[in-house]
Amino acid sequence: MSSEMYARIQKNPKFTELVSKRERLAWTLTGIVLVLFFGLFMTVAFNPGLLAIRLGDGFVTTGLLIGLAQFILFWVFTAVYVARANSEFDTLTEQLLYESAKAK
Amino acid sequence: MKKTFLKLAAGFASCAAAGAALAGGAVEITQKQPLNVPAIIMFAIFVGMTLAITYWAASRTKSASDFYTAGGGITGFQNGLAMAGDYMSAATLLGLTAMVYTNGYDAYLFMIAFFVGWPIILFLMAERLRNLGKFTFADITSYRLDQGSVRTMAAIGSLTVVCFYLIVQMVGAGQLIKLLFGLDYHIAVIVVGCLMVVYVTFGGMVATTWVQIIKACLLMFGGTVIMLLAFSQFGFSFNTLAAKTIEIHKLKDALFAPGKLLQDPVNAISLAMGLMFGLAGLPHILVRFFTVNNAKEARKSVLYAAGFVAFFFNVILLMGLCAIVIVGTSPEFFEGGTIGGKIIGGGNMVAMHLAKAVGGNLLLGFLAAVAFATILAVVSGLALAGASAISHDLYARVIKKGNVSEADEIKVSKMASFGIGLIAVVLGIAFEKQNVAFMAALAFGIAAAGNFPVLFLSMYWKDLTTRGALAAGYGGLTAAVVLVVLSKSVWVTVLGYATPIFPYDQPALFAMPLAFLLGYVFSITDKSPRAAKERLAFTDQWVRAQTGFGADGAVSH
Numbered sequence: 001m002s003s004e005m006y007a008r009i010q011k012n013p014k015f016t017e018l019v020s021k022r023e024r025l026a027w028t029l030t031g032i033v034l035v036l037f038f039g040l041f042m043t044v045a046f047n048p049g050l051l052a053i054r055l056g057d058g059f060v061t062t063g064l065l066i067g068l069a070q071f072i073l074f075w076v077f078t079a080v081y082v083a084r085a086n087s088e089f090d091t092l093t094e095q096l097l098y099e100s101a102k103a104k
Numbered sequence: 105m106k107k108t109f110l111k112l113a114a115g116f117a118s119c120a121a122a123g124a125a126l127a128g129g130a131v132e133i134t135q136k137q138p139l140n141v142p143a144i145i146m147f148a149i150f151v152g153m154t155l156a157i158t159y160w161a162a163s164r165t166k167s168a169s170d171f172y173t174a175g176g177g178i179t180g181f182q183n184g185l186a187m188a189g190d191y192m193s194a195a196t197l198l199g200l201t202a203m204v205y206t207n208g209y210d211a212y213l214f215m216i217a218f219f220v221g222w223p224i225i226l227f228l229m230a231e232r233l234r235n236l237g238k239f240t241f242a243d244i245t246s247y248r249l250d251q252g253s254v255r256t257m258a259a260i261g262s263l264t265v266v267c268f269y270l271i272v273q274m275v276g277a278g279q280l281i282k283l284l285f286g287l288d289y290h291i292a293v294i295v296v297g298c299l300m301v302v303y304v305t306f307g308g309m310v311a312t313t314w315v316q317i318i319k320a321c322l323l324m325f326g327g328t329v330i331m332l333l334a335f336s337q338f339g340f341s342f343n344t345l346a347a348k349t350i351e352i353h354k355l356k357d358a359l360f361a362p363g364k365l366l367q368d369p370v371n372a373i374s375l376a377m378g379l380m381f382g383l384a385g386l387p388h389i390l391v392r393f394f395t396v397n398n399a400k401e402a403r404k405s406v407l408y409a410a411g412f413v414a415f416f417f418n419v420i421l422l423m424g425l426c427a428i429v430i431v432g433t434s435p436e437f438f439e440g441g442t443i444g445g446k447i448i449g450g451g452n453m454v455a456m457h458l459a460k461a462v463g464g465n466l467l468l469g470f471l472a473a474v475a476f477a478t479i480l481a482v483v484s485g486l487a488l489a490g491a492s493a494i495s496h497d498l499y500a501r502v503i504k505k506g507n508v509s510e511a512d513e514i515k516v517s518k519m520a521s522f523g524i525g526l527i528a529v530v531l532g533i534a535f536e537k538q539n540v541a542f543m544a545a546l547a548f549g550i551a552a553a554g555n556f557p558v559l560f561l562s563m564y565w566k567d568l569t570t571r572g573a574l575a576a577g578y579g580g581l582t583a584a585v586v587l588v589v590l591s592k593s594v595w596v597t598v599l600g601y602a603t604p605i606f607p608y609d610q611p612a613l614f615a616m617p618l619a620f621l622l623g624y625v626f627s628i629t630d631k632s633p634r635a636a637k638e639r640l641a642f643t644d645q646w647v648r649a650q651t652g653f654g655a656d657g658a659v660s661h
Contacts, residue, residue: 006644009651019650026227033227037220041376044213044362045369051209052361059346061360067212071414074223078410081226082403090400093651 008100018092025084029077036073040066142469143284150322150477151299154315161307161314168510169656171308171517172239172492173394176656178313180401184408186313187392189320191383191413193482194276194475195544197323197420201455204424205431208349208359211424213366215417217376221383222410226403229384232563232649233393234402238656240489241390241555242497245562245577248641250570250634252502257577259497261554262387264581266490267531268547269386270483270524274532277479283449284456284472293532296480301525303484304491305518309395312484319474319481324416326467326474330455331419333462334426349428354444359428371608378549378612385551385559387489388482399652427458434461487524494520538598545610546588553615554581561623563649566642569635572627580619587611 009015043050051063169175178186203211237243242258274293281292303311338345346360353359366372383389393402435441437457439448447453456475460468495517500508558577561568588594590606608614627635648654 003644005653006647009647009653010643015647015650022650030224030227033220033223037216037380038373038376040216041213041366041372042369044366045372048362048367052358058343059350059360060342061209063209063362064212064360067209067216068418070216071219071418074220075410075414078223078226078407081223082407085231085403086400097651097653 005100008103009096012096012100012103014092014096014099018089018096021092022085022089025081029081033074033077036070040070142466143472144469146469146473147285147476150473153318154299154303154311154477154480157314157318158303158307158311161311164310165306165308168239168496168513168517170310171514172488172496173391174309174313176395176397178395178401180396180404181408182313182317183392183396183401183405184412185320186316186395187389187405187409188412188416189316189323189478189481190388190392190485191409192320192323192416192478193273194280194478195272196416197327197471197475197478198280198452198455200417200420201424201427201458202451202453204421205427205454206451207363207365208353208355208425209361210363210365212421213362215420217379219410219413219417220376221380222406222413224380225384226406226410228560229563230393230402230406231399231652233390234396234399235649235652235655236563236645237394239391239394239496240492241387241559242493242501245558245573246501247562248638248645249562249568249573252505254570254573254577255497255501257574258555258558259493259502261385261550261558261577261581262493262497263490264585265385265547265551265555266387266486266493266524267527268543268550269388270486270490270528271531271535272544272547273479273483273486274528275535275538277476277483278532278536280472280475280479283453284476289536290533293529296483297525297529297532299480300483300487300528301522303480304487304521304525308517309391309488312481312488313395315477315484316481319477320412322474323478324412324419326459326471327416327419327423330459330462330467330471331423331426333467334430334458335422337426337430337462345422345425345429349425352432353428368608370613371610374608374610374613375545377616378545378552378610380552381556381612381616382548382550382552385555386548387493387555388485390559391489391492394656398655423455423458427454430461431457437461483528487521487528490524491517491520494523545593546584549588549611549615550581550584552612553584553619557616557619557623561620565623565627566646567627567639568623568642569627569630569632569638571630571632571635572623572625575626576619576623579622580615583615583618584611587615 051061051066053062054060055062055065165171167175200211200215203214233241233244236247240258240262242255242262245258246254274296277296278289278293281287281295282289285292287295303315335345338348350356350359355363366375392405396402396405431437431447431454433443435443437448438444439446447457449456456468456471459471463470495513499516500506500513554577557580558573561576562573587606588611590604591609591611592604593609595601595604595606
């Protein structure tokens, strides 16, 4: 756990690459989730009628569909993140650590 | 040690059995409760099974790492199940079903708000938690800061949330058991307290994890079976179901439109923020990030947990809607047989009545046992998180400054678990008559304002100093508690004043930004040499958070 190793890791360009890729994905997904979710709540507060519109001749409303869609979509986002992180980011991290350990 | 365990376990088991046997004799004043034999049998099986697991777990719990985090060897899938289990308490099953029954679409919105914290915690925190922490989240908050003061603060924040959450669970457990098994409330609370102490003291994190996993499976299985049986009565057609619910429910069409619950934007946003970010401040959830091998498994945990939660919430939606028709038109579930009147056992019993309606006494017994198991598992998780805060943070790091043997630390953890069990029982008994629903919200609100901001700043912000962390932590915590005391739930309902000073129910919208602000202001104005060192130390922490280099790995058994 030496500070030297940390310093070497930091200097490696792969570190910046890893950090920027991860941050970009994380914040993009977070941003989308927050916008969609608070968007829904804002609609509830200021224009609830929009969510009560029936679709087709059944009883499914826009609100119900959007709700279900948010459950599914947000879960898909978690899957996307995990897939990318567990493959691309972790490989990058392994390479990074290997190179930094080697370089003396 | 094993002999003691066996003796104690036998003692508690016989207490529980004796208590259950008394059930036949206890006559409720409000309603006659028939002796629910299937429920008691299933409950006894569950308790027996979990005690067996605890016995097995005790043999695998040797080190501090084993006690706090099961040695770090839990897989992503197992952990995901355990996390989902920790998150979905009886309040989920009973309370949310009841909410769907009464409020329809509003409950769905509530559930989305409950769910949305999971993706957020994955994107922003999961890996860092695993890479930086060891046993408690205070490990991370105090990583580069002054251990003594910051750990104390984090531990206090943890314990406060744990306490409020415990009260809710204990009171819920007591009332549930009283209702379903006919046990006296006090005995019920004591039984829960005893079992919880046994699980945690003897089995540590290994036992609580497996109890949680089993309970999560039972919960989802039971709920799904009930939902399928109920939904089949409508030919599995949502339209058929919806048509009938609109006919019967007093809201009529408005059942599927947003209603009163989330009408006020400020309240709605505050609630959403509390639920969303509170998740990232709940100690018993956060600790589960340390029970896995590495960041990879930590991410997978959240993926699975989120999946289970999303699935089950939708099951509950269908359950609640089916209940509107199936329970809502049956006089046997209403007091005095008046349909539309008061539901027997209170609104929260809707899920139970549905179970009885579609599956008879057997399914009712199963669900009752599951509900009880749920509470037991959650209180164990809470007790362990609390005990960890006391032994690992306060005792080992703050008081003993790290000069403590593992054996001593474990001993203190066990004493702390016992102490927490005692306090939980006392509080459960003290709050019997109170409406504790507001405490669940308070727990989330405190977690969102007291625990989450400091944790987040500590992981992301280079310029955070000890002073800033303390300001944010204590400030957020105090603000959240004060605002809730001044709100309707306490000021009016408990203290009896006419109008609340704080006009909203949820403190998060105000307390959380305040915490961030305090953290920011007190950090940038900190010009001490220690502050400068802390800013420098951020880089190493950042590298470790990103790469996992230097992180604690798993311990093989």
